Each structure stands twice: as structure tokens, then as C-alpha cells.
Amino acid sequence: MRSADRVTAVLLFALSVAFVAGALKYYSWWGSGGPGSAFLPFWLGLVMSCLALGMLVRSLKDPNLGASWLPRGEGLRDMLVVLGVTIAFVAFLNVTGMVIGTAIYLLILVRYLGRHPWWMTVAIALAAAGFNWLVFVHWLRVPMPEGIIWTF
């Protein structure tokens, strides 16, 4: 945890410096009769840089290493698989469409995470995709991504 705090503090400090610099460079500090669009970003960046420095100093003073927080082994693998499949789901949303994309996504993840029998996995995927279609497309009339396979 200590090392994570140090890294976060340095990143946040860099971010806040860039934030302040960007605000002052591109936006006006004072507008017609009142504070301009750079005013609050400047102060927020300043406060954030102080907070980040505070956390850096505190973690440097801290003698305890703290608990390890990095994920390892099976936990890390499962987390990355969920994240990866989700990113792919979103990336291909405009190709597969929401309903078919949902079904494919569930087929892959439910099977991977739970090792449920195939009939159950397929049933869950179809039921969820159907529910999604019924509520959002049919009832609420949300124009979902249609995809290139099946348009409706």
C-alpha cells in the first residue's frame, strides 16, 4: 500500500500541475466582471497538488510497508479475463449489436467463470438478451446499436 500511495501521489501531482498549466494557458482567469473559466480549475489544481504532496510526504515517513495489494495468480487472471472480454464486447458493440453482443458476451463469461453446463449457459444468455430487448428496445424504445447481422 505504501508504494502504491507514492506512485499515486506522484501521478496526481503531475496531473494537477498539468491541469493548472493548461487552465492558465488556454482559458481566461478573469472574464467580464467576474472570474473566468480558468479560475476554479486553477484553485482545484492547486488544492490537489497540495493533497498529493501531503500523501507523498506521509508515505515517505511511514515505516510500515503495508499489506500487498497487487493481484496475483488466479484472482489476477479472472479479473483480466472479465476486463478483456468486456472491452471486446464494447469494442464490437456496433458490429454485433446490443442483443446479439449480450448473448455472445454472456455465453463466454458465464461458461468461463462458472463452468455451468452448456444448456444452462445458453439459457441464461438467451434469457438475458431477450429481457434486454424487451425492456430497452421494445418498451423503452432506446435505439440500441443494431449491428450488421440482425437489424430490428
Place this chain on the structure above:
Amino acid sequence: MGFGVALTPFNIMMAIAGVMIGILIGALPGVGPPSGVAMLLPLTFGMDPTSGIIMLAALYAGTMYGGTITAVLINTPGESASVVTCLDGYQMAVQGRAGPALGIAAIGSFIAGTIGVVLLMLVSPLLARWALSFGPPETFALMLLGLTTVTLLAGDDPLKGYISMVFGLMLAMVGFDIISGDARFGFGIPEMMDGIDFLPVAIGLFGLGEVLYGAEQKGATQVKTSLKLRDVLPSLADWSRSKWAIARGTAMGFLVGVLPGAGPTVAAFMAYTVEKRLAKEPEKFGKGEIKGVAGPESANNAAATAAMVPMLTLGIPGSATTAIMLGGLMMWGLRPGPMLFEKNPQFVWGLIASQYIANVLLLILSTLFIPLFVRAVRIPYSILMPLIVVFCVTGAYSLKNNVWDVGMMLVFGVVGYFMKKLGYSPAALVLALVLGPLAERALRQALIISDAGIFILFMRPISATLTVLALVAIAVPVFRAMKTRAR
């Protein structure tokens, strides 16, 4: 007169439909009250305005409760006013007490909602006149207080609470500046010009972030539940423990809800903070304290009712949801403002009467369906988790029918995962993101009218009181940290 309007079969049907859809929408992460009301608004255009607003108002009440269900059962607030319910509600569910948590929330909501309607009827002219005297300094001071109370909530580490909050405010700076027209921090991306919507951020932080965290822990936070209806009802001990929390939550929720800009979310946060402050055993909060559910849940329902006061009497929305309803009123050809009570009495009193009915319906329907919702949690994590992600994606998408928001949701899912692991406060970030643009505008307007710079905040009695309270809220964790170090 109002009940005559509200009790027609068609309007009762609309109220039932509103409550049912509201619970469902509130329970779905990402489809909160504002998007629910926005999506259903076009459906009501074919109706009589009174039936339309009855349905929307019932829906609003329903979402307040629906959001609680997911907050308690899967630690994912369906809407922002239930964020704080996660803290203790989910812990109760982990301990196998999901039933009483939902039960006390339903009872608290019913009491708060009913008392809220009575207050709405009796004191709305007085409160409205008071809120009318609010200028930008008062508005800013109120929001400052709302934001600093978050730091009191932010867990063990106030420093990380502040960092989460300021980060949220920085995100709120992105997008068009209303006063100058500058497109701030947009990097030339059109979607960034509109700013960062809080909904995809909230869905990412709470929904996807939790799923990623859960995937790594192998569902270690699986909920134990009891299915018997008997266990769903809070025990007498639960009730006597929570009754004052409900009373305080109702009073505070109504007061906060009436103020423009501070809706149910702020009310729920403040109620939680007050309960924690007043408690004899504050260390129990965050570990399944029933008062931590009863207080905020009563407060957010009272605030949702109270938000109607400025909307109806002044034409100023008290929350995002009432802002959309206000747009609806105008589309129906009604003019919100003091004249509404005189010109369209059947509309106003029909709406008020339907709020009583909606509260009764809510209590009945939610109590009946609690066992059903509790059963839903028995679904194994390996099935529930992907389903939550599907809801997150659908919810983020349906906000603006835009894949960009889904991408935003993904990014903040990863951010939420790290925040949870490293002890930051996603709730503080989300509240800051919601209040940020409003607070900035109020601050700048206050400075424009001020001769004394920032000290205008201390020169008017109401804003001075609120600002001092906010400073006290900042000082408390600092003093506490110094005291611990001195020992």
C-alpha cells in the same frame, strides 16, 4: 378535491404502473431516476397532463426504493441517492440481514414520503419564500457543505477522501463553460465538449469496478440471505433502534430537498453523517448498522417529495429529475410558478393526492416483492457478475444512445477497481462530479456580485452559517488525525 382527481381508475393505474416501473428502473444500475423519467416522458405526451405527472411522480418515488434494493443486495446503487445505503445496507446483506435492511428502508420511505407530502402541502408557501431569498453565495455555501460532509463519510483516511472529492471536481470542469463558452479540457473531442456525465462514471465506479474487484476475490463477498417472509420484516428491536433515525432523516431530507440544487443525494449523505455523529457506537457504521440504512433512506424519499416544492411553486428544480419533470410541464403547456396553484388547481392537488397513494402502493408492492428480490441474490456470482456488466453497458449506452459513454464507463470501471483496492472514496468523487458545475456557477456568480471577494460568503447570515458548518466539517478529521498523532 385532489383525491377525486387521483382516485379515478385510470390515474390509479398510472400510479401503479409508475411505482412498478420505478422500482425496476431504480434497481437497474445506470438507469436512475433522471434517465427513467426522461425515457418515459415521451410516453406521457399522449395523456392528460395530470395523469402524466402522476405517473412520473409515482415513478420517481419508486426509483428511490428500487435503487435501495440493488444497493443492499449487490452493493451497486441503482441511483446516486442510494450510494450511501451501500455502506451499511450491503454489510447487513453480507451478514444475512438483507431482509430487515430492505424492510426498514421500505417503512422509512413510507413514513418519510407520507410526512413529506403533508409538509409539502402545509409549509410549501413558507419554505418556497425562504428558498427564493437564496442568492449565489447561499447556493454555493450549501453545496460546499454538501461536499465537505462527504469527507466525513470517506472511510478511515480523510486525505484520500479529499483527493477523491477534488478529483471529482476536476472532472466536473471538463466541457463547455456556461459563462464564457470555453470548451475546457476537451482535447478537440466532440464528446468531451459536453462534459463528463456523472452517470457513466457512477456506473463504472460502482458497477463494473465492483465486478472486477469481485472477479479477483472469487466472489468472496457472496451474500447470505434468508428467504422467509418473517425474516424480511424488521424485528421490534430493529424498529426501535431506527425510529429516531427515520424521524431525523425525514426532517432533514425535506429541508434539504426543498433547496434548489440539493436533492435526495445530498439529503441521504447528510442524514448518514448526522446518524454517525449522533450514534453512541459510531464504529458500528459501515459494518451493518441499521440506522445507517433507515436514516438516509427516509431522507432521500422526503427529499424527493420536497423537490416538488420549488419545482411547482417557483419553477426552480430541486434535482436533476425534477428538472426533467419541469421540462415536461412546459411541454404540456403549463407554466410552473406561483400561478400554477391558482390556474391549474386540479393538476396540483391531483399530483399531491397521488403522492399519498403512491406511497401506500410503494409500501405494499415493495414488501410483497422483497422476498423475490432477496431470492434473486441467490444466483451464483459467476452468473450475476456478467449480468451486472450487461446492465452497466446497457445503462451507460441508453443515457445518450452513445458508445462513447460506454467507453467512459469502462475507463471508470478500472478507476473504481483501483479506488476500492487502495482505499479511496468513489462516492465522494461522484457527488463532486454532480455538484461541480452547479457549485462553480454559484461561486462565480457570487464573486461577480461581491465587493469583498470570497468573504461575501461570510457577510450574509444564511451563507455564513452554512460556510462555517462546512469549515467545521473540514476541520473535524484534521483535528482527529492530530489528536491520534499526539497520543
